[in-house]
Amino acid sequence: MTAKSFDVKDLSLADRGLQRIEWADREMPVLRRIRERFERERPLVGIRISACLHVTTETANLVRTLQAGGAEVALCASNPLSTQDDVAAALVRFFEVPVFAVKGEDTETYYRHIQACLAHRPHITMDDGADLVSTLHKERPAWMAEILGGTEETTTGVIRLRAMAREGVLAYPIIAVNDALTKHLFDNRYGTGQSTIDGILRATNILLAGRVVVVAGYGWCGRGIAMRARGMGAQVIVTEVDPLRALEAAMDGFRVLPMMEAAREGDLFITATGNIHIIDRPHFEVMKDGAILANAGHFNVEINIPALREMSVGEPRRVREFVEEYTLKDGRRIYLLAEGRLVNLAAAEGHPSAVMDMSFANQALSVEYLVRHGRSLERQVYPVPREIDQAVAHLKLETMGIRIDRLTPEQERYLASWEEGT
Known part of the structure; x- marks a missing residue:
């Protein structure tokens, strides 16, 4: 990276940030499993991602996972007060991620950072609140031909994006990660x-x-x-x-x-x-x-x-x-x-890592899905595919040491039939 390819508060905070990123990673076993597979399969090679998310330890581990899959990721903050400055510094120093985020930044700086993140010319957008997507649509319409799709993390963003889709202005497909059962039933409620x-x-x-x-x-x-x-x-x-x-x-x-x-x-x-x-x-x-x-x-x-x-x-x-x-x-x-x-x-550190594990597992797998299928999707807001939601739930149960029953062939036939009754 060049000296101008990031904007964080203080790079000397990087060592502390790395320690906290590693601590959060201990609580994110599902994302770790996805990262290990991504390292083997490299499904995101050649893909540029612009991410506008809360710059936290959990987000850092999502970025590491996307990098493991071969993606080039640029990151900016989705809220002026949510950045953890030591994490931003660690992402720049240890993972060479272009990060544009300073806790307490004013509104002008906030949008300047979004512009810097968009200058990455993404194939995939990741958003938390839809500020990056709306800025892209308003100010960089010529760039959208390169975009395969995007993901949205939060309820507020999904509301905005569905309004864009209704008005016919949404220029590419977006997966509403917020609406995944393994996201909102756990992240929104317990987190x-x-x-x-x-x-x-x-x-x-x-x-x-x-x-x-x-x-x-x-x-x-x-x-x-x-x-x-x-x-x-x-x-x-x-x-x-x-x-x-x-x-x-x-x-x-x-x-x-x-x-x-x-x-x-x-x-x-x-x-x-x-x-x-x-x-x-x-x-x-x-x-x-x-x-x-x-x-x-x-x-x-x-x-x-x-x-x-x-x-x-x-x-x-x-x-x-x-x-x-x-x-x-x-x-x-x-x-x-x-x-x-x-x-x-x-005023605190955001959601516990263990619950963000599922949310960001959905993010990583949704990005992989968009790389494979984005060109064939309409310009709409889509739910997370059921197979991804189910896979995340199964992985989480496995990492918790919990086993569950499976339907027997007899039970599957019964559920598929209308003929049997009392």
Whole structure:
């Protein structure tokens, strides 16, 4: 690499980053098995990949796996606050990956890094939130003829990409890794649940037991957060717009209220919807003094931060590293965590490696699938092929030492027949 082919905070952090990458790798046995096969078969030789992902230890092991398959990978951050600077340095120094990511980068730098990553002229894109894909479509349309396909990691990105497909502007096929059962049933639920609570506690050091925690959204991420908060002794209220999810939350034992009512009761609010202004001006007006706001959704739009600023007296005060105090005109104080960005990655280390093992196994195998089949696919958003989902689940069970039954020929015939009854 040349001196200008990367932009990270400090290369002297590389040794520490390598140690943490290796520690995470111990918890990612499925990805290791795929890496070993990739090293033997080299299915990605000649393929350039531009990846816009959270630059974490787990992502580093995904990049290593893609490299083992023969791919050339460039990496930028999918969130300005999610980069682990020591990991970025280690990827540059020890694995010669062009990385463009600095924790705390401003919006201009963030998009400049996306452009630098796209300059790799990818055959495959990997995205987490669809910023790279949307930038490519808006600003580099001539490059898209070379692209075989892409993958998308998160709910927010899948929503954006499906909107592009509906409007007929999506220029190449994309696999929605987020929708794989071995991704969202585990990563979104157990990963987001644990890491969100971890980020909040690291940022605040509050006691959750006895507090009223309001979880906005009861998708798989919201389910995980609500479950973990209740497990630590919190009284949990769920807000929803979907009647089926609201009903499920109620039958799971949570109180379900409109946000306007929950806003009066909550001590801690956690958004996990993928939508805009879930917590808005009317909610700020009725919140308790000392209410804490955190976001677990991909973008920092779920809490209306501009409205909170307008309602406040003076500039917010930084009271802890990831805690800003907003003082309203009536003297009430509201605390915003991690600038309203992903609290689990901004204030902590993101999901545990063991759950990202399955998510990134899906990523690696989906890239291999696109290399083989991308040219034959329509310009749509596709689910992860069932055979990949099943393979990841089987591999995970094997690495956990768990064996399961198989259908007998008799059972297979019974399930395939309509003639046998009572």
